[in-house]
Amino acid sequence: xxxxxxxxxxxxxxxxxxxxxxxxxxxxxxxxxxxxxxxxxxxxxxxxxxxxxxxxxxxxxxxxxxxxxxxxxxxxxxxxxxxxxxxxxxxxxxxxxxxxxxxxxxxxxxxxxxxxxxxxxxxxxxxxxxxxxxxxxxxxxxxxxxxxxxxxxxxxxxxxxxxxxxxxxxxxxxxxxxxxxxxxxxxxxxxxxxxxxxxxxxxxxxxxxxxxxxxxxxxxxxxxxxxxxxxxxxxxxxxxxxxxxxxxxxxxxxxxxxxxxxxxxxxxxxxxxxxxxxxxxxxxxxxxxxx
Numbered sequence: 541x542x543x544x545x546x547x548x549x550x551x552x553x554x555x556x557x558x559x560x561x562x563x564x565x566x567x568x569x570x571x572x573x574x575x576x577x578x579x580x581x582x583x584x585x586x587x588x589x590x591x592x593x594x595x596x597x598x599x600x601x602x603x604x605x606x607x608x609x610x611x612x613x614x615x616x617x618x619x620x621x622x623x624x625x626x627x628x629x630x631x632x633x634x635x636x637x638x639x640x641x642x643x644x645x646x647x648x649x650x651x652x653x654x655x656x657x658x659x660x661x662x663x664x665x666x667x668x669x670x671x672x673x674x675x676x677x678x679x680x681x682x683x684x685x686x687x688x689x690x691x692x693x694x695x696x697x698x699x700x701x702x703x704x705x706x707x708x709x710x711x712x713x714x715x716x717x718x719x720x721x722x723x724x725x726x727x728x729x730x731x732x733x734x735x736x737x738x739x740x741x742x743x744x745x746x747x748x749x750x751x752x753x754x755x756x757x758x759x760x761x762x763x764x765x766x767x768x769x770x771x772x773x774x775x776x777x778x779x780x781x782x783x784x785x786x787x788x789x790x791x792x793x794x795x796x797x798x799x800x801x802x803x804x805x806x807x808x809x810x811x812x813x814x815x816x817x818x819x820x821x822x823x824x825x826x827x828x829x830x831x
Contacts, residue, residue, distance in 0.1 A: 556788060558583035560697065561641040563633065565624045565681050566651035568592040569601035570757040571704065573609065574776035575648060575783045580615025582784075585641045589633040589681070590651070593621035598762055616641070624651045624677035634684050643695075644688035646787055649678035649703040649728065656718040667720045675727030678703055682735060682746075693743040698791050701739075701746040702783060705729040706830035707798035714830055725830070729798065736796030745791030751779050752800040753825040756818045771819045772826040778816040781805060800831065 557579045566572045567588040576586045588610075590603040607617035618640050622629030637644050653673040655666040682701050693699040705728035715722045728748070735746035754760065754773040761770050782804035786794065789807075802813060814822060 556582045557646075557784070559585070560645040561585040561587065561637060561643055562646040562648055562787075563587045563589070563637050563644050563681070563685055564648040564650050565589050565677060567648075568603045568606040570759065571751075571755060571776045571779050572648070572650035573601070573606050574780035575650065576606065576610050576615075576617075577613040578777075578780035578784050579787070580610045580613035580617070583614055585616045585618070586610050587618045587620060587633060587637040587641070587644075589620045589622050589624060589630065591621065591623050600758060624681060625672040627680065630677075630680050630684050633681075634688065638688060643692050643697075644685050645692045645697045646700045646702065647682055647685045647689065648783070649681055649701070649705075649731070651677055652704065652728075653724070654721060656721055658717075659719050662720050670721060670724035671727070674705075674724035675731075678705070678728045678731045682731060686739075686744075689739075689744050690742050693791070698788070699742075699744040700787050700791055701732070701735055701744065702786060703728050703732050703746070703748045704750070704779075705732065705748045705798075706750040706828075707748070707800075708733065709830050717829075722830075732798065733796065740795065743792055745789075745795035747786055747795060748798045749779065749783055749786060749804065750798070750800055750830065751828050752802050752831060754828055755779060769826065772824055773818050773820075774813070774816040774825065775818060778805070778813065781810070 562579055562584055567576050568590045580586055588603050588606055592602045595602055603619040607619040610617035620633045620636055622633055651673055653670045689699045705725050708726055708729050732746045732748040755776050756770040756773040760766055778801045782801035785804045785808045
């Protein structure tokens with residue numbers, strides 16, 4: 541298991557996110573929206589680049605509705621309808637963030653596509669979708685935001701890139717279970733690994749965050765057996781609080797890590813996670829994949 545686990549005793553040095561600008565891919569619902577609303581509670585600006593300009597037939601929430609929730613939480617929001625797979629859309633989101641808020645302090649690579657089919661049955665269009673959204677999308681959004689992040693770091697802001705991706709666990713179990721998805725998610729984690737080293741001298745942090753347990757989202761509830769899975773899950777608030785802990789840390793000392801939500805929260809003194817449970821006891825929670 542290749543994972544850069546942080547020292548649990550390391551100080552988190554929280555400073556809050558007031559006035560800082562986050563550029564996030566996805567975020568119209570689920571974990572991404574929870575992270576955005578937690579940042580907004582501090583008074584952050586949030587730019588959402590998402591495809592959901594119109595309601596999804598099965599999943600509630602558009603990027604415009606998400607923006608309303610973010611502003612109701614105390615922040616400012618800029619919804620940008622676009623596709624993280626398209627260079628022009630990502631460049632437009634970066635340009636609009638700069639024009640509206642004057643800079644970018646944080647990039648959150650949240651958008652992700654999933655298909656757990658084995659190799660012989662996965663459709664290659666789904667394979668390409670996962671590579672384009674997960675691997676290429678995380679790389680592209682980070683790449684195009686780098687000039688703004690460097691400017692933020694030079695100005696003394698805590699500049700961060702946070703990617704929702706798992707530890708690089710090379711146990712063959714995970715590649716064997718769903719090779720196409722594993723390749724796409726591990727590529728996101730390689731973005732963290734590489735950028736943390738590449739940007740170390742710039743004072744820009746790059747970290748990954750992954751939930752230790754299943755997280756209750758509309759996507760989970762829409763799966764067969766979704767109600768039981770949701771009961772054995774935690775709420776997305778645990779990931780949002782963990783992201784907040786990472787994004788308020790010192791980017792010069794907190795970089796290159798693959799945090800679970802529990803690890804990130806323990807760094808800021810949180811040891812009781814029971815309030816995040818959707819009903820199951822701690823022993824009854826379903827562990828997430830890749831761990």
